Amino acid sequence: MSSVIRVNLGPMSYDISVAAGNLDRLGSLVSSLKLGKKALLVSNPEIFAHYGQRAIASMENAGFQVSSVVLPAGEQYKTLSTVQSIYNSALEHRLERSSTMIALGGGVIGDMTGFAAATWLRGINVVQVPTSLLAMVDASIGGKTGVNHPQGKNLIGAFHQPRLVVIDPQVLTTLPAREFRAGMAEVIKYGVIWDKQLFERLEEADNLHSIDDLTGELLTEIIVRSCQSKADVVSKDEKESGLRAILNYGHTIGHAVESLTGYLELVHGEAVAIGMVAASQIAVKMQLWGNDGDRRQELLIKKAGLPIHLPQGLKIDEIIDILQTDKKVKDGQVRFILPREIGTVTISDRVPSQTIADVLATINN
Ligand SMILES: NC(=O)c1ccc[n+]([C@@H]2O[C@H](COP(=O)([O-])OP(=O)(O)OC[C@H]3O[C@@H](n4cnc5c(N)ncnc54)[C@H](O)[C@@H]3O)[C@@H](O)[C@H]2O)c1
Ligand SMILES: O=C(O)C(=O)C[C@@H](O)[C@H](O)[C@H](O)COP(=O)(O)O
Numbered sequence: 001m002s003s004v005i006r007v008n009l010g011p012m013s014y015d016i017s018v019a020a021g022n023l024d025r026l027g028s029l030v031s032s033l034k035l036g037k038k039a040l041l042v043s044n045p046e047i048f049a050h051y052g053q054r055a056i057a058s059m060e061n062a063g064f065q066v067s068s069v070v071l072p073a074g075e076q077y078k079t080l081s082t083v084q085s086i087y088n089s090a091l092e093h094r095l096e097r098s099s100t101m102i103a104l105g106g107g108v109i110g111d112m113t114g115f116a117a118a119t120w121l122r123g124i125n126v127v128q129v130p131t132s133l134l135a136m137v138d139a140s141i142g143g144k145t146g147v148n149h150p151q152g153k154n155l156i157g158a159f160h161q162p163r164l165v166v167i168d169p170q171v172l173t174t175l176p177a178r179e180f181r182a183g184m185a186e187v188i189k190y191g192v193i194w195d196k197q198l199f200e201r202l203e204e205a206d207n208l209h210s211i212d213d214l215t216g217e218l219l220t221e222i223i224v225r226s227c228q229s230k231a232d233v234v235s236k237d238e239k240e241s242g243l244r245a246i247l248n249y250g251h252t253i254g255h256a257v258e259s260l261t262g263y264l265e266l267v268h269g270e271a272v273a274i275g276m277v278a279a280s281q282i283a284v285k286m287q288l289w290g291n292d293g294d295r296r297q298e299l300l301i302k303k304a305g306l307p308i309h310l311p312q313g314l315k316i317d318e319i320i321d322i323l324q325t326d327k328k329v330k331d332g333q334v335r336f337i338l339p340r341e342i343g344t345v346t347i348s349d350r351v352p353s354q355t356i357a358d359v360l361a362t363i364n365n
C-alpha cells in the first residue's frame with residue numbers, strides 16, 4: 001500500500017510519501033523536485049550503518065552528487081555545536097543555494113538537519129527521510145527545526161518546511177522496541193487531539209508494545225492517519241499562531257521533565273506520555289472532561305508500554321519553575337492543551353498553579 005499526503009502551504013506545499021521500499025526510490029522522488037544536483041546526507045552512526053549506503057546509491061543513480069556527515073546519536077547532542085559539524089560539511093562540499101540536505105534518521109537528526117538547512121546560506125532545501133516511528137508520524141512534518149539550549153528544550157530554532165518527506169515503514173524493523181513505543185506516544189496524541197477513529201483503532205489492538213504486535217497494514221494505517229492529522233493542523237496554522245499549539249498536547253510537562261533529567265533518563269515520547277497523563281488529570285480536575293476519557297487514555301498509554309509516572313528524584317517546584325520557559329507561555333501565563341473528549345482539545349492559560357502541583361504530586365512515584 002502506498003499513500004501520498006499533501007501538506008498545503010501555498011507555494012511551499014509538499015508531499016509526504018509513505019510506501020514500503022521508498023528508501024530505494026529516494027533519488028527518483030527527490031529528482032522530481034528539480035533541485036540542484038548537490039546533496040548532503042546527514043545521519044548518525046547506527047542509522048548510517050543500516051541505511052546510509054542505500055540512500056546514497058539511490059540518490060547517485062538519480063544523478064545527484066552526494067556527500068555525507070555522520071553525527072553522534074542522542075538527544076544530548078541536539079545542540080548548536082553539533083549543528084556546526086553540518087555547517088562544516090556544507091562548506092567543505094561547497095553546497096549551493098539550490099542544494100539539498102537529506103535528514104536520514106530520527107527526530108534528533110531531522111530537527112538538526114532542518115535547522116542547518118534553514119540557516120545555511122540563509123536557507124537551502126531539506127528532504128526528510130525519517131527512520132523512527134516518532135519522526136515518521138511527527139518530527140519530519142511541519143517545519144519545526146532546532147536544537148536544545150542548556151536551560152530548555154528546543155529553545156533555539158526556526159520554521160523551515162521540508163521540500164518532501166519520504167517514509168519507508170520497512171526501516172522500522174531495526175528500530176529498538178523502546179523507540180517504537182516512544183513513537184506510539186505521539187500517535188496516541190493524535191487520537192486524543194484530532195482523530196477519534198485513530199484512537200478507537202488503537203483501542204482495538206491487543207498490544208502496542210512493538211512492531212511485532214501490529215500487522216503491516218495496521219502499522220501503515222497508523223502512520224498514514226498520524227501524518228494526515230499533522231498535515232491537517234500544519235496546513236491550517238503553519239507557525240503556531242493558534243490551532244497548531246494542540247500538537248503540543250503532553251509537551252508542557254513533557255518538555256520540563258526531559259530538560260530536568262538532562263535528556264538521559266527518558267526519551268521524548270516517554271516524557272510526552274507522562275505529560276499527557278498530567279494534562280488529562282488537570283482536565284479532570286477542571287471538569288473539562290470526565291474520568292472515562294482519562295481512563296481510556298491511560299489504558300492506551302499502558303498498552304503501549306509507556307510510563308505514567310514522573311521519574312524518581314524530580315522536585316515538583318523545579319518542574320513548575322521550568323514551565324515558565326515553555327514556548328507557549330503568553331504574558332507570563334503557562335498554557336496547557338487539555339482534552340475535552342476523545343478527538344477534541346482546548347487551549348487554556350487558566351490552570352491554577354495548585355492544580356498543576358496537585359496533579360504532579362499524584363503522578364509522582
Ligand atoms: N520537529 C518536530 O515537529 C518534532 C516533533 C516531535 C519530536 N521532535 C523531536 O524529535 C526528537 C525525538 O525523535 P526520535 O524519537 O526519533 O529520537 P532519536 O532521533 O533520538 O531516535 C531514537 C533512536 O533510534 C535510533 N533509530 C532511529 N531510527 C532507527 C532505525 N530505523 N533503526 C535503528 N535505529 C534507529 C536512533 O539512532 C536513536 O538512537 C526529539 O528531539 C524531539 O524534540 C520534533
Ligand atoms: O509540530 C508541532 O507543532 C509540535 O508541537 C510537535 C511536537 O510533537 C514536537 O515535540 C515539537 O518539537 C514541540 O515543539 P515546541 O515548539 O514545543 O518545541
Ligand SMILES: [Zn+2]
Binds near residue numbers: 186251272
Ligand atoms: Zn513531540
